[in-house]
């Protein structure tokens with residue numbers, strides 16, 4: 001059976017949900033990552049930056065924009081060094097200004113993806129998969145790109161069936 005690794009970033013605190021700022025006690029992407037693990041098995045790796053982002057939504061979007069512009073690679077609390085045990089690597093994150101938070105790229109650039117299948121997942125408030133597919137093509141050198149999944153953050157609680165359906169279809173082959 002294929003072995004899955006879910007690399008994800010998710011932030012708690014204020015976020016933009018259906019046109020309003022709302023406090024999230026658990027991040028949307030974390031919920032999606034757990035749906036996949038529950039349905040398909042595999043390991044979760046949470047990307048956590050040393051520097052924390054503001055819990056205030058408007059502050060956080062400023063911080064994230066500055067990092068994107070600077071092509072920052074924020075330091076992480078811990079790193080995955082080796083993914084040789086896995087067949088499928090799912091890279092899940094929130095859409096931040098059209099792509100993954102920069103900390104996800106810090107991690108991806110350190111790994112050897114030769115021969116692995118990679119699948120983008122993005123939670124978002126309207127941008128869909130946005131730049132996640134192209135980011136994986138660029139940063140997961142040697143990987144085979146698989147079909148991705150976009151989940152609207154506001155709908156995450158009612159999206160388990162959709163996530164499981166996607167996971168069974170793309171990860172079982």
Ligand SMILES: Cc1cc2nc3c(=O)[nH]c(=O)nc-3n(C[C@H](O)[C@H](O)[C@H](O)COP(=O)(O)O)c2cc1C
Pocket residue numbers: 009010011012015016017024026027028029030057060061062064065093094095096097098099123124125126127128152153154
């Ligand atoms: C810094 C920041 C930037 C964002 N940029 C976008 C964006 O460009 N497009 C979009 O659809 N949603 C954007 N959002 C909304 C998030 O992608 C969405 O709420 C996501 O589900 C949050 O996931 P999380 O709770 O796992 O962190 C942004 C949110 C933040 C905090």
